[in-house]
Amino acid sequence: MSKFDAIRPYYDAEVNQAIQMGINHPILKAMMQFTFPEVDEEIWKAQLKKTHSIRDFQCNFIYESIQKVLQKSSDGLTTSGFEKLEPNTAYLFISNHRDIILDTSLLNISLFDHGLVMTASAIGDNLVKKDFLRSLSKLNRNFIVQRGLSPRELLQSSQLLSEYIEQLLLRENRSVWIAQREGRTKDGNDATHTGVLKMLSMASGGSDIMDYFKKLKIVPVAISYEYDPTDALKMPQLMAEANKEVYVKSSNEDFNNILGGILGQKKRIHIHVSDVLENELDFIKQEFTNPNKQIQALVQVVDEAILKSYHLWPTNFIAYDILNNTNRFTEKYTEHEKSLFERRLEMRIDSHNQQMKESFLAMYANPVLNKLKYDDQL
Structure with missing residues (x-):
């Protein structure tokens, strides 16, 4: 027994058994179907059963899952x-x-x-x-x-x-x-x-x-x-x-x-x-x-x-300008980017609630404020 057993990850010698025990879990199945939508269930299960180290699990499965997340829900990293x-x-x-x-x-x-x-x-x-x-x-x-x-x-x-x-x-x-x-x-x-x-x-x-x-x-x-x-x-x-x-x-x-x-x-x-x-x-x-x-x-x-x-992204500068009722950073974003952000604001919160609207905007604007402490020529 190691004194770190209560908090540590698996040792490589424990990895395969942990995979075998969880291989039919619905969360794992959903994750694999999301990551490898074209791959038959028996194929990814067979690959998982051959996995005997954390590195193999991360490189062959987690890495691919995160790449799929980036592909489906971002414009890139x-x-x-x-x-x-x-x-x-x-x-x-x-x-x-x-x-x-x-x-x-x-x-x-x-x-x-x-x-x-x-x-x-x-x-x-x-x-x-x-x-x-x-x-x-x-x-x-x-x-x-x-x-x-x-x-x-x-x-x-x-x-x-x-x-x-x-x-x-x-x-x-x-x-x-x-x-x-x-x-x-x-x-x-x-x-x-x-x-x-x-x-x-x-x-x-x-x-x-x-x-x-x-x-x-x-x-x-x-x-x-x-x-x-x-x-x-x-x-x-x-x-x-x-x-x-x-x-x-x-x-x-x-x-x-x-x-x-x-x-x-x-x-x-x-x-x-x-x-x-x-x-x-x-x-x-x-x-x-x-x-x-x-x-x-x-x-x-x-x-x-x-x-x-x-x-800093256009969203940060847009939020700063809206929150402070200014045009200070208009050269940092386009009107199209501003309209997209305003649309997001309307769809995701009750924009008639002034306190909520200001908190939402501040979430995006604060990184600009923080950076201005070190460089007022953003």
Whole structure:
């Protein structure tokens, strides 16, 4: 028994048995029919039964599924920065988080296409409560982050998670994806939570935190969707928060968000991976001796890397101009693009509800505001 058994993905030796147990599950069947619509069921089942490693499962099935998602619900994925990463090298990707499944899946197909090490990826246990979904996530090299814990349990869980991430990066040479904060960004304001960095530092064993982070090879990641496929689904929570109400998820909300993210229209998507943080960590170490101040400074560095490299789309500029009743960015979009966005606004929310309309627009406009903090000549 490993101390990581409760949170780790499958070992390769466990993969085939897990596939055999789930091969007739309706979700797997729907996924295979979506991915390989022309292929007879017995053929893809035969291929699955020959699968004995996570890499084979990801390359032969998950990769093809994500390509089909891109084909059917987007105008394509572009990337930048990957050419600066080294093959056979593990990195800690700290990413903004917009979509439950796609953020990490799109990063992984980009890593695969560039001949780089794919990631083990954090996923909240609230998303994998059903046995089959947990098994599928473990087949896709997800590791579990436990949610809703007491302060004492949270401390223990964070320590275990930190040690497991260290094991993946420094001992198994496996890259890791983790979101910059718990849960997806709903309002378009991507911000790193200090708790994530504090958790990562727990395995440093008393050594200097910045020296430890240097070993982890931190790479900030910015992913942006021209249309957020779950924009309307995020509105109830945004409305509750705006009215200072406690928001309670419906029973199928997470699953609906997963499906909405996969099947909903995204138009164009861009992923940028920043340079590995090195000089920045040296500077923080020189400037601050207090660990908490070091963490705060690193939060700012990660935020700046993500916000500055976030790819802005016409939808972002359109929303900014509508929200602020201005023509500041009219050269960034066409009238046709504006009319399409306004049509989306009308169809997806109650546009007569001014508060809801403003929240929807702000979701798209906030990345422009954030980028203006670093460059007023967008």
